[in-house]
Amino acid sequence: MHRETLSVLPASLEESTSLYPLPESELRRIDLRKWILNYVPKGGVGAEVGAFRGHFSELLLQWLEPRKTWFIDTWTQGGEFYGSDKEALLTSNGALPTALARQEAQWRTERFANVERRYIEGRFPECAPKIDDRLDWLYLDLDLDLDADAILEALQAAEELMTPKGILFGNGWWPNTTTSRNALFQGVTQFTRKTKYEIVAAGPYGQWAVRHRGAWKKDAKAT
Numbered sequence: 001m002h003r004e005t006l007s008v009l010p011a012s013l014e015e016s017t018s019l020y021p022l023p024e025s026e027l028r029r030i031d032l033r034k035w036i037l038n039y040v041p042k043g044g045v046g047a048e049v050g051a052f053r054g055h056f057s058e059l060l061l062q063w064l065e066p067r068k069t070w071f072i073d074t075w076t077q078g079g080e081f082y083g084s085d086k087e088a089l090l091t092s093n094g095a096l097p098t099a100l101a102r103q104e105a106q107w108r109t110e111r112f113a114n115v116e117r118r119y120i121e122g123r124f125p126e127c128a129p130k131i132d133d134r135l136d137w138l139y140l141d142l143d144l145d146l147d148a149d150a151i152l153e154a155l156q157a158a159e160e161l162m163t164p165k166g167i168l169f170g171n172g173w174w175p176n177t178t179t180s181r182n183a184l185f186q187g188v189t190q191f192t193r194k195t196k197y198e199i200v201a202a203g204p205y206g207q208w209a210v211r212h213r214g215a216w217k218k219d220a221k222a223t
Contacts, residue, residue: 050141151187
């Protein structure tokens with residue numbers, strides 16, 4: 001579908017996904033990322049930075065059963081369409097309207113009626129002050145074009161939102177120094193050197209998780 005032919009956004013999730021489908025390979029990758037959720041406590045209050053179309057948001061709600069979740073993305077702040085801001089396969093070669101991506105995220109998360117939901121349209125960490133809860137978990141799916149310093153800044157802002165036993169986790173872990181996608185790995189490792197957080201798990205399908213090492217030791221003593 002060409003951009004100029006779109007006059008009205010699709011009226012349902014089914015219609016939207018038919019017009020702007022994600023490739024099966026991407027849907028499989030989203031599902032394969034869920035192993036990291038085994039390291040995250042259930043219940044409580046959480047947040048997802050980079051909700052996009054809500055595919056991983058569904059898994060967060062299904063697996064973690066939170067009582068409240070914040071969903072954060074820039075959505076329409078980047079313009080009417082994604083263009084080159086997202087990988088072409090994720091946005092039907094740039095034709096996906098940003099407003100529709102936000103609507104899809106809401107459609108997918110509203111299926112979980114027992115969860116209190118909040119949506120923030122903005123860039124993290126600039127929008128972090130809008131989150132007025134202490135978080136038990138925070139999933140970060142940050143832009144791939146960020147450098148290590150920007151990722152470190154985002155992690156430090158996230159730390160301010162966390163409960164003492166909160167889990168910070170996310171997407172984009174590529175340790176290979178020969179790839180341009182190495183910035184997240186650098187940012188997380190710098191963060192663990194500068195703070196009392198340590199890596200709990202990292203690896204398959206780019207997933208990682210860190211937690212305050214003091215909470216980790218308390219849990220170990222209790223078992």
